[in-house]
Amino acid sequence: MKLYIRILSLVFTFVYINQAAKASGPIGxxxxxxxxxxxxxxxxxxxLQTPDGTAIKMSSVKGKVVLVDFWASWCMPCRASIPHLKQxxxxxxADGFEILSVSIDQNNKAWKNAMLKEAMxxxxxxxxxxxxxxxxxxxxxxxxxxxxxxxxLDDEGKVVTINPAKEETDDQLKKIFKH
Numbered sequence: 460m461k462l463y464i465r466i467l468s469l470v471f472t473f474v475y476i477n478q479a480a481k482a483s484g485p486i487g488x489x490x491x492x493x494x495x496x497x498x499x500x501x502x503x504x505x506x507l508q509t510p511d512g513t514a515i516k517m518s519s520v521k522g523k524v525v526l527v528d529f530w531a532s533w534c535m536p537c538r539a540s541i542p543h544l545k546q547x548x549x550x551x552x553a554d555g556f557e558i559l560s561v562s563i564d565q566n567n568k569a570w571k572n573a574m575l576k577e578a579m580x581x582x583x584x585x586x587x588x589x590x591x592x593x594x595x596x597x598x599x600x601x602x603x604x605x606x607x608x609x610x611x612l613d614d615e616g617k618v619v620t621i622n623p624a625k626e627e628t629d630d631q632l633k634k635i636f637k638h
Contacts, residue, residue, distance in 0.1 A: 461469040495602040501616045502527070505597055507561065507584035510571055515584055522614050523557040524635055526628070529608040530596065531563045532573035541577050543625055547632060550580055554636045555614065561586055563595040563606060 496502075506516045528544065530537035548558055558581035564570035564589060574583055586595035598608075611620040611631060620631055 495600065496610060496621055498618050498621060500618055502612055502618055503600070504608070507586055507597070509582065509584055510574065517559075517616070520557045520559060520582075521616055523555045523585060524551075524614055524619075524632070525560045525612045525616075526556070527610050528558060528560045529563060529603060529606045530560055531606050531636055532566070532569040533564070534606050538573070538577065540607055540609075540625075541579060544581075545579070547628070550638075551632055551636050552581075555637075556632065556636065557581060559584065561597065563598060571634065 479539065489516050502517065502518050506514050509515050526544070526547070528537075528540075530540075532538075544558055548556070558579075560579060560581065562570045562573075562583065562585040564573075564585060569583065569584055586597045588595055592599065598604075608622055609620075609628070610618055611628065613619050613635075620627060623631065
C-alpha cells in the first residue's frame with residue numbers, strides 16, 4: 460500500500476508539473492509559474508476552510524511571522540518536513556511565530572486522516588478546486604506549480620522568503636526572533 464501511494468504521488472506530481480509547464484512555460488527553480496509572489500510584497504488576502512468548516516482569513520494571523528506551508532496528504536516530501544516544522548513551531552510560537560498549513564488535497568477524508576496522524580498543532584486549512592481545474596484555486600492564483608511549497612511572511616504580511624531551504628528558514632527565524 461505504501462509503495463502504491465508513493466507511486467501515485469510521483470505520477471500526480473509529474474503530471475501536474477507537466478500541465479503547469481505547458482500552461483505557463485518553463486518552471487523555474489523557485490517552482491513559481493508566474494510572478495504573483497514577490498519578496499517584499501504583501502500576500503493577497505484569502506479565506507479558506509478549516510477541518511470543521513470554519514472560514515479562516517489570512518488576516519487572522521496578521522501581526523505574526525507566518526510560515527505558509529502548502530502540502531498534501533499524498534506528498535511524501537511534504538509529510539517528511541513536518542517534524543522540522545514542529546520543532547520550529549515549538550521554538551518560536553511563543554515569540555509570535557505561526558504556521559498556516561494549506562492542503563491541496565481533493566479528498567477531505569485523506570486530508571483529515573493525515574492531519575490526525577501528523578498531529579500538527581498549528582492552523583490547518585484546505586484549498587478548493589474550480590470545476591475542470593487540476594490545480595487548487597490559491598495555488599493557481601499565486602502561481603505555485605507544486606508541493607511542497609513554503610513561504611514566510613513578516614508581521615505585516617509581506618513575503619520574506621519563497622520556498623526556502625530548511626537552513627534558510629532556520630536562519631531567517633533566528634534573525635527575526637534573535638535566538
